[in-house]
Amino acid sequence: MRKTTILGTGSYLPSKVLTNQDISKILDTNDEWIVSRTGIRERRIVAEGETCSDLAYHASLKALEDAELTPNDLDMMIVATLTPEKRLPSTACLLQDKLQAKKAAVYDIGVACSGFVYGMSIADQYIQTGTLNHILVVGSEVMSKVLNWKDRSTCILFGDGAGAALLGPAKTPAKTGEKIILSTHLFSNGSLYRLLEMPAGGTAMEWTPDVFEQGYHLVKMDGKQVFREAIESMVDASKIALQKAHKTMEDVNLFIPHQANTRIIDAIAKRLKCPEEKIFVNVDKYGNTSGASIPIALDEAIKQGRLKKGDLLLIATFGAGFAWGSALIRW
Numbered sequence: 001m002r003k004t005t006i007l008g009t010g011s012y013l014p015s016k017v018l019t020n021q022d023i024s025k026i027l028d029t030n031d032e033w034i035v036s037r038t039g040i041r042e043r044r045i046v047a048e049g050e051t052c053s054d055l056a057y058h059a060s061l062k063a064l065e066d067a068e069l070t071p072n073d074l075d076m077m078i079v080a081t082l083t084p085e086k087r088l089p090s091t092a093c094l095l096q097d098k099l100q101a102k103k104a105a106v107y108d109i110g111v112a113c114s115g116f117v118y119g120m121s122i123a124d125q126y127i128q129t130g131t132l133n134h135i136l137v138v139g140s141e142v143m144s145k146v147l148n149w150k151d152r153s154t155c156i157l158f159g160d161g162a163g164a165a166l167l168g169p170a171k172t173p174a175k176t177g178e179k180i181i182l183s184t185h186l187f188s189n190g191s192l193y194r195l196l197e198m199p200a201g202g203t204a205m206e207w208t209p210d211v212f213e214q215g216y217h218l219v220k221m222d223g224k225q226v227f228r229e230a231i232e233s234m235v236d237a238s239k240i241a242l243q244k245a246h247k248t249m250e251d252v253n254l255f256i257p258h259q260a261n262t263r264i265i266d267a268i269a270k271r272l273k274c275p276e277e278k279i280f281v282n283v284d285k286y287g288n289t290s291g292a293s294i295p296i297a298l299d300e301a302i303k304q305g306r307l308k309k310g311d312l313l314l315i316a317t318f319g320a321g322f323a324w325g326s327a328l329i330r331w
């Protein structure tokens, strides 16, 4: 079977910055509380009229440029988002139109914050089996449109943005310097879905004025429980990835956890005995960008020179559903 390599990455963050100070002008909160409980200092917010597929488009162009490929080279595009541009059609279709990726099969996947790692795992299967060659996996979120800006315990946590990675087949045998996906591991537990959901907006709940008044179409979360589940799940997924590869945390050069909250990241690092210098963190600048969190972090880590040839990269993700996972990549 072939191996999958990362051919290029890109990310795009809207230019408008919303600081904790800005939020404290509309809500009873403050910078000190938000920073101490979450590590988040600011997040990005879309401009008027800027949409999920716009963010995805900018991130995708950069990933294509990085890979030195054109939209015509794409066999498939997978968009991970919990904030699709429309209920119909998929955001991936809108992205396909913007890119004019004429040959690409496209679809969205709905696994919330874990969508990018799920998408990467799906793409890996097509490439390993030789079914497809070039697959663009994109995480794009306009979280600001689905937050309840009256709920100070959730709206402070999230931000908008997009990240993309272009995957393709490695040379056989893989050449040194190729970034090889060694494994991906996916998990879920739907029985806890109520802890983090948008109750309305699908087909289960009537779209009544009361639903909108109560904010049932917006993100609703039991923060404390989610906090605990996120730590347990990402620790487990990381351990499984390492065990299956007969590696330990000492072999890992860089750890990119889902960027939800520095307290969650710190707790995971402690449990995995991962020193601070091996962890990539940018949640302070962007908040939790959900499905875009991992690809944005990956792109920034690469651009900052945090990954060298031969490094072992561990990724862990977690999100609503619950759905979580991990990936090991040899740089």
Ligand code: COA
Pocket (backbone or CB within 6 Å): 028, 029, 030, 033, 034, 037, 038, 113, 152, 153, 154, 156, 157, 221, 222, 223, 224, 226, 227, 230, 260, 261, 264, 288, 318, 319, 320
């Ligand atoms: N500013 C000021 N006070 C706030 C606040 C805010 N933005 N949000 C909540 N509070 C208050 C609460 O009302 C509560 O006040 P009370 O004691 O008078 O009732 C107090 O702070 C403590 O609230 P609590 O919910 O216990 O805080 P916490 O330490 O659990 O932190 C979260 C709340 C949301 C930051 C935390 O639970 C968390 O990060 N959870 C994980 C969320 C997450 O990452 N989700 C996405 C996963 S993909």
